[in-house]
Amino acid sequence: MKGQTVTATPTVPVIDIVDLKIEAKSNDQWSKIVNGVSLSIRPGEVLGLVGESGAGKSTLGLAALGYLRPGAKVTGGEVRLSGHNILAVPEEERRKFRGTKVAYVAQSAQAAFNPVHRLMDQIVMVAVDRGGMTRGTAEKRALDLFRALQLPDPQNFGRRYPHQVSGGQLQRAMVAMAMICNPTLIIFDEPTTALDVTTQVEVLISIRKVIEDYGVAAIYITHDLAVVAQVAHRVAVLRYGEVVEEAPIAQIMERPVHPYTKSLWAVHEMPVDHDAQHGGKGAPLLAIAGLGAHYGDFQVLTSIDLEVGRGETVALVGESGSGKSTLGRVIVGLKELSSGQVIYDGKPLQGTIRRRSLQTLKQIQIIYQSADTALNPRQTVRKIIGRPLTLYQGLRGARREARVQELLNLVELNETHIDRTPGQLSGGQKQRIAIARALAADPRLIVCDEITSALDKVVQAEVLRMLMKLQARLGVSYLFITHDIEVVRAIADRVAVMQNGRIVEQGGKDQVLAQPHADYTRKLLDSVPDMAVGWLDGIVAERAA
């Protein structure tokens, strides 16, 4: 059923958003969040809402519930639910159909469930309180939903507490909670974004199955085109609160029209350099042998062997909890190792920061995933980048200023940014500042811990391209920690795959990605959604076979 255009029927649309305008107040100014969006969804249809962070997707999704975040107001347009404008009725009225006629599935199920109540109590609550069901019928329906969502042991699932089930199961439980009153419309707001790729597939399959089984209409909000291609019939691409392109899914995947839509493929289409093997010349810069590390009694890393050559990019791939970040922390000296050794530049590396010389600290830098927390919000760019210059090289005054300028140019920013604080910069700019700060130390190895995963696709591609350029120019080595196979494909020379604190496979990029040996690597690679309609159908068919 994917890829078919749903033929126009005379039925009333489930929801009809007409020229909706929403403004929100930030920094004492009203800015347009949603700017004249018109959308309509027919019964049983799934509309994918794609866009980057700040595009207004979530605001639009919540508006479909007749809900506005505090500080936001509707300045024009209507949201017609089964023909009635719900923005015109008072809040009291709106609350009655929230959860019953229109339901919402949020990104973080952990935050949506109350940890002190059993799942079943929370799932049936709306149905009993407002949906007019008895507890018995509600529980029976919940049980059906658990089965449809392929939850394990559906009979007893409801008796568990939120912390007793996995992240993927909890996300499916939230879908059950949304479906309990048999709503006509469900808003999915990035329901799989916080999950690991292998879990994401399971949840995607469940969500799609339940949508099809119950014939409910849905708005599926995501930033990931590959995901939306698996579930939606139609896609609307949102940018700066406006719909820039709207078309059936197959059409948008094959022939995107708007340049912005095309740019969503940015990382996917980065030129892959198959031949050039960087580094590998001479002795490796970093050689780890038999490394182990513990948190208390828990062993997080077990017999790790890894080498990073000079001027080489090694990607460390794995899911959350696999220990890849911990390995990064051991290398920069934030975590003590319990066995094995780390040889840096031919000499064993001291365990923790306090025992390393300033000269050693300078050579190994780290860049974090979230530039928001990695940059002090109270410091200007001048101070952030200038501090390592003063600390390591004793630069002050005009010479320091000149070097800061140079570094800003190196990361493709300019002197207009020098007096700003992080709050006055965009996400991509902030990450560039963090990179400039690392470069200010004149390092030989940079540990990049998921540095592009919080960025939008276009910005991601720009930052990656810049990192490659810097490597060619400065000869710096990267240890690139990531969960994103697409990123690995774009920049890595070699790949190491981690699972449960061990490296299960490592080797040249082409070898690992094209002919994976370990089962886990294969599973990981198979779980990454393709940018193609019908990929999920293929997976389901393969499993059935």
Next chain:
Amino acid sequence: MQQSLEVRSVAPNRLLRALKLVRSAPPTAKFGMVVVAIYAFVALFAPLLAPYGEVEVVSRVPFEPWSASHLLGTDQLGRDFLSRLIFGARNSISIALLTTAISFVIGCLLGVLAALVGGIVDQAISRLVDALMSVPDLIFTLMILSIFGSSVTNLILIIAVLTSTRFYRIARAAALNVASLDFVEHAKVRGESLLWIAVNEVFPNILPLILSELGMRFCFIFLNIAALSFLGVGIQPPTAEWGSMVRDNAALINMGDITPLIPAAAIAFLAIAVNFVVDWLLNRASGLSEEG
């Protein structure tokens, strides 16, 4: 007092922002700021404003009633009451300010360091602070002052140490949140010293929270000093101080004269004004978001 704190040694664009901020304040806060400004003005220019000297005996008659030459009459030794009131502002406010500043520095520094280091250091300081806080401030001060003698230095030190426990608590709690952020970790990886991290990375981020506590503590210190002076162990004569002025002239109340209540009212008025400003700052600090 709050204004002068906010604009201390900052770039001009911050000064403008502070001005804009002041203009957007609610009427109560504006009223408070005006009152605080008047007190500060009187304290600064006391020698110019006061008609007579601080300890100058101007009349042979003690407790002279209000007249054209002595607007508020004279006190028990025949000194001009208005002049003493004006000099009293200078003494009381400057001593309270100094005490607040010392306790602020001690409390914040220890609090931030405890949060950064953690472990045994944190435990040791925190339990010591708990012990100090468990003794009622006023009684503790009275005890120490009666042992070591009542000098202004002793007074300032003992109150500063006791008040620093409050700053410690708040600074530590706020710093714990900041200390777990990546930029603090990055500073450690960079090889910065603990003191540098505390002052440059953590402190600027917890300042908005502590600022309101600063105003509140100033009020309490001010009242404490007045109360101690009223009890006779605070600031010693002949230095003019509002608390002791109330005590020394209290006999007048029996005769239906309200003059001794004027310094008491001056104390209360300043406390209320500072509280208005603090309330507003507290609201801002706990509000949705800080200016980016």
